[in-house]
Amino acid sequence: MRIAIFTETFLPKIDGVVTRLVHxxxxxxxxxxxxxxxxxxxxxxxxxxxxxxxxxxxxxxxWYPELFLGxxxxxxxxxxxxxxxxxxxxxxxxxxxxxxxxxARQRNLPLLASFHTDxxxxxxxxxxxxxxxxxxxxxxxxxxxAHVNLCTSQPMVNSARGLGIRRVRLxxxxxxxxxxxxxxxxxxxxxxxxxxxxxxxxxxxxxxxxFEKRLDWLYAPVTQLDGVRLAFVGSGPxxxxxxxxxxxxxxxxxxxxSGDELASAYASADVFAFPSDTETLGFxxxxxxxxxxxxxxxxxxxxPDVIDHERNGLLFTPGxxxxxxxxxxxxxxxxxLRERLAARGRSDMEACSWRDATESLxxxxxxxxxxxxxxxxxxxxxxxxxxxxxxxxxxxxxxRGPGQxxxxxx
Numbered sequence: 001m002r003i004a005i006f007t008e009t010f011l012p013k014i015d016g017v018v019t020r021l022v023h024x025x026x027x028x029x030x031x032x033x034x035x036x037x038x039x040x041x042x043x044x045x046x047x048x049x050x051x052x053x054x055x056x057x058x059x060x061x062x063w064y065p066e067l068f069l070g071x072x073x074x075x076x077x078x079x080x081x082x083x084x085x086x087x088x089x090x091x092x093x094x095x096x097x098x099x100x101x102x103x104a105r106q107r108n109l110p111l112l113a114s115f116h117t118d119x120x121x122x123x124x125x126x127x128x129x130x131x132x133x134x135x136x137x138x139x140x141x142x143x144x145x146a147h148v149n150l151c152t153s154q155p156m157v158n159s160a161r162g163l164g165i166r167r168v169r170l171x172x173x174x175x176x177x178x179x180x181x182x183x184x185x186x187x188x189x190x191x192x193x194x195x196x197x198x199x200x201x202x203x204x205x206x207x208x209x210x211f212e213k214r215l216d217w218l219y220a221p222v223t224q225l226d227g228v229r230l231a232f233v234g235s236g237p238x239x240x241x242x243x244x245x246x247x248x249x250x251x252x253x254x255x256x257x258s259g260d261e262l263a264s265a266y267a268s269a270d271v272f273a274f275p276s277d278t279e280t281l282g283f284x285x286x287x288x289x290x291x292x293x294x295x296x297x298x299x300x301x302x303x304p305d306v307i308d309h310e311r312n313g314l315l316f317t318p319g320x321x322x323x324x325x326x327x328x329x330x331x332x333x334x335x336x337l338r339e340r341l342a343a344r345g346r347s348d349m350e351a352c353s354w355r356d357a358t359e360s361l362x363x364x365x366x367x368x369x370x371x372x373x374x375x376x377x378x379x380x381x382x383x384x385x386x387x388x389x390x391x392x393x394x395x396x397x398x399x400r401g402p403g404q405x406x407x408x409x410x
Contacts, residue, residue: 001365003028003035004085006100008069008092010039011047014258015208016283017092017116020152023174025050027358036083038076040069040096053079055096072099085109087365092116093142101145110372112365113146114171115139115160116280140164148368150361152281153302167371169364173306174357175286175349182292182346184260185267193231193268195252200229201332204269204293206262207276207284209236214275214298216242220321221273221328222249228332230273233257233265266291270338271331274303277318282306285313286352289345294338296327312345 009017021037025047028035035050037043040057056071080088080103088104090097090113097113104111143149143165150171151157160168190198203222209215209232222230230251232242243253257265266272272288277300285295285306297303299315307313314331316323331338 001033001087001362002083002085003033003365004038004080004083004088004100004104005035006038006088006090006093006097008040008094008096010037010043010052012042012044014256016279016281019283020116020174021091022047023176023354024358024361027354028362030355031358031362033362036079036085038079038096038100040071057096069095072096077103080107087112087369089114089365090146098142101142105145110365110369111146112148112150112368113143114150114152115143115156115165115168116152136163146368147371148364150364153305155302155305156280169367171364172352172357172360173281173286174352174354175283175290176354177290177346177350177352179259180263180266180287180290180349182267182342184263184291186264187268189261189264189268193233193252193254193265194229195250197229197250200227200250201225202269203228203230203271203273203328203332204233204265204288205231205273205275205284206233206257206266206287209234209239209242211238211241212276212278213238214277214318216245217275217321217324218273219245219249221325222246222251224325225329225332228328231265231269233262263291266293269293271296271328273324273328274298275318275324276303277301279303286349289313289342290349292342292346294331294341294345296324296331308348311341312348313341 007021009015010021011018025035029049037047037050037052038055039052040055043052043054046052055076056073058069058071076099087110088100090100093101093113101111140163147167149160149165149168151160151168152171152173154170157168157170187198190202193204194200194202205215205218207213215238218230222228228250232251232253235256239253266288272285272293272295274282274285274295274297277298279301281302282297285297285303288295289312295307295313297307297313297315298318300318304315307315309315314327316327
């Protein structure tokens with residue numbers, strides 16, 4: 001199968017969406033499929049056997065300068081036609097994904113869209129609350145152009161359906177359990193993460209240092225729990241503000257890590273703290289569990305789909321810093337609990353392979369092609385228009401003759 005992928009973010013940027021994409025591309029190759037990736041800003045010219053088409057982009061200033069909004073150009077359509085895809089996959093459609101949606105519809109191609117970021121929540125965190133109603137309508141109307149929509153966790157499936165998005169399916173979670181393993185724990189890494197105090201209890205966070213991640217909430221536990229050390233692994237727009245906030249506390253900022261170094265950082269901690277309440281899945285929690293380190297995460301977004309409270313990790317009530325501190329204290333002070341959560345977390349992650357997740361994705365590609373073949377696509381219209389239920393793909397087979405009945409795609 002030949003798949004054209006339009007993504008709002010790609011390498012060299014690293015985040016949850018990119019992590020999923022690169023592992024998926026690896027396994028699409030192994031399964032005999034070929035992809036053409038349209039990505040903004042300065043992506044590499046290729047990834048593995050897959051070619052990457054660079055799209056010009058502008059930074060989303062001043063709100064999120066690390067996010068680049070891809071801009072369409074005539075080359076987009078020519079590249080797509082030359083590739084002759086069997087299907088178009090738009091990832092987190094906002095600007096570039098919107099154009100990917102439109103060119104797919106213009107060419108009457110099967111279309112699958114995946115929902116990775118709830119931009120309505122991000123609008124609140126970026127103090128753009130007035131965009132909330134518009135963003136909800138945008139998400140609904142763009143995604144409802146697709147023959148199949150995918151979400152990366154069951155809570156986000158429910159959220160998407162609540163927004164009025166139709167034809168929603170689950171894209172199973174996965175993690176690299178070969179890269180992230182308990183055996184990668186290192187005394188030298190622990191020495192680094194604790195600023196030379198390897199015998200102190202260690203709380204770890206790995207990921208982007210951005211304001212919507214609620215990392216300032218970790219100030220409470222690091223100042224209230226005796227002798228506890230905190231390490232931030234990563235970088236991002238909130239780094240300077242966080243360094244100022246945590247100045248004088250037992251906190252280390254390591255900067256960006258990858259590969260074996262990152263695997264060692266995960267495995268060398270006692271507990272992984274994930275305070276973000278906007279995650280649609282939470283790869284950080286999954287990677288820590290694969291590394292044998294129990295997570296404490298917010299009871300929000302997609303994290304409850306990863307963290308089963310009291311079974312493989314602990315959850316806290318978002319915004320309740322006392323609860324966050326108490327849950328971290330429990331893991332750090334109760335060795336038996338920590339060992340039990342760690343063992344179950346590792347076992348759970350061993351069942352989440354990228355091969356299985358990619359095979360599931362390919363089955364969704366086939367479903368999108370089947371839906372496209374069986375049902376007339378909706379009338380061509382701007383995704384910004386309010387959708388009328390009777391015109392929605394999958395609601396009917398189109399014009400009905402005598403004896404025909406309405407058919408709905410579940």
